[in-house]
Amino acid sequence: MSFDLVFFGGTGDLTWRKLMPALFQAFRHGKLPAAGRILSVARDELSDEQYRAWLKERFQEVDDAKRPNDEEFARFAELLHYRRMDLSQPADYARLKSWLQGRGADSAVLYLATSPHLFPMICEQLGAAGLNGPQVRVVLEKPLGHDLASAQEINRVVRSVFSETQAFRIDHYLGKPSVQNLMALRFGNALFEPLWRRESIANIQITLAESLGVGTRGEFYNQTGALRDMVQNHALQLLTMVAMEPPSSNDADAIRDEKLKVLRSLKPFTEDSVGRDVVRGQYRPGNAAGHPAVGFLQEQNVPADSRCETFVALRTEVQNWRWAGVPFYLRTGKRLASREAQIVVNFRPTPHNIFPGFNAPNKLVIKLQPEDGLELHLLAAKGANQQEALSPVSLDLDFDKAFAENRVGAYERLLLDALAGRLNLFVRSDEQEQAWRFVEPILQAWSKDQAGPRPYAAGTWGPAAASALVARDNFAWDEEQ
DSSP, rough: OEEEEEEEETSHHHHHIHHHHHHHHHHHOOOOOOSSEEEEEEEOOOOOOHHHHHHHHHHGOOOOGGGOOHHHHHHHTTTEEEEEEETOOOHHEEEEEEHHHHHTOOOEEEEEEEEEEGGGHHHHHHHHHOOSSEEEEEEEEEESSSHHHHHHHHHHHHHSSOOOGGEOOOOGGGGGGHHHHHHHHHHHHSSSSSSSSSSTTEEEEEEEEEEEGGGGGGHHHHHHHHHIIIIIIIIIHHHHHHHHHOOOSSOOOOOHHHHHHHHHHBBOHHHHHHHEEEEEEEEESEETTTEEEEEGGSTOOOOOTTOSSEEEEEEBOOOOOOTTEEEEEEEEESSBBBBBEEEEEEOOOOOOOTTTOOOOOOOOEEEEEOOEEEEEEEESSSOTTTSEEEEEEEEEEEHHTTTTTGGOOOOHHHHHHHHTTTTSSOOHHHHHHHHHHHHHHHHHHHHHHHOOOOEEEBBBBSHHHHHHHHTTOOOOGGGGG
């Protein structure tokens, strides 16, 4: 299969930090189709050789395991090309079209690794230049919009140029191996399906925690915040994967239809319920990994009076027959106690306990980062005597060890799927807009709230109100149990 892959924003952080290392891994693993070209476009005046040298230098900053040696990079660099391009100029799109048509590849994937506010202009220019034929696919990086109205406008323009099957809205969490194994766990095995419902599950917790602060992204983060940056996309997508009904097939639309049903079933927020069921926080100076850490207001390019949230915790419910009454807790934040992303499914205790004092409920932990894996937590007797104390044990599946030879990173998986035209792991426009409808009442309530975000010390698990949110239902966050 021949392909052309074009990165708009080819000298941006996303391209060199995430996308190019992922492509190199696909190349190293022999998964990247051989008959391909990779073109980066940006405003800088660079030749192909200058761009290759620039990227080779950037590669020195990526993880050691993803860094090519000189011989590997030389072979990978043969695929790399560069063109200067002003994204507002029709003549530059005409030149891009000429370059792409020069050999007529089987597919052309146009990856918009730019600021989302440029998406409508780029798509309109692509359409005017005739760069929207059936062999063309466009990949849209998140965040798609700042609110529901802006997301709808982006989607309107995209749909005016490309069909829905040509639009690949990327959420890299969906490419994580553990998320794929969540699908396999639920729909490839009979073991959990009878238990995957309100009668057996007490609550579900989704945690996306980062130990680092905003760093040099202060200006961007101050305009975005944790709700838009993580909840509206990543956290809600994970929730749909956990809560969805079995799809009729592994077809992309069958899966996305079921995810959309979950989003439409989420209990809507009101102004009163936002105050009760949503906690927003902002980190203050504290201690992170044994070192002093500044607060958000002291970060570079952050206004001293910023009301931007760096932490969100919320409680919601999926209002359908399977999940009625089961609380779903979501939380995400910067400068928390540790870096971890996980889904915890807490099962109900046994209906009759014959081991007094030892009735710790079972739980399934789906680990997304820093490692990928599954842990099933059980109770077992310490010795042969059944009267002896029970002890917690776990069945631990480490995907990195179990599937070491076939491991594929999230962006690597999604880029390969985009090249192959597989939409299963990409977000459809109606999903994305429904997620915005869910969070919009929170944004509206916060705009009227004079109190602002609750402070929490860097290096902790967020405001105390987040623990109280879960304790109200007689539960606790996983690290507090």
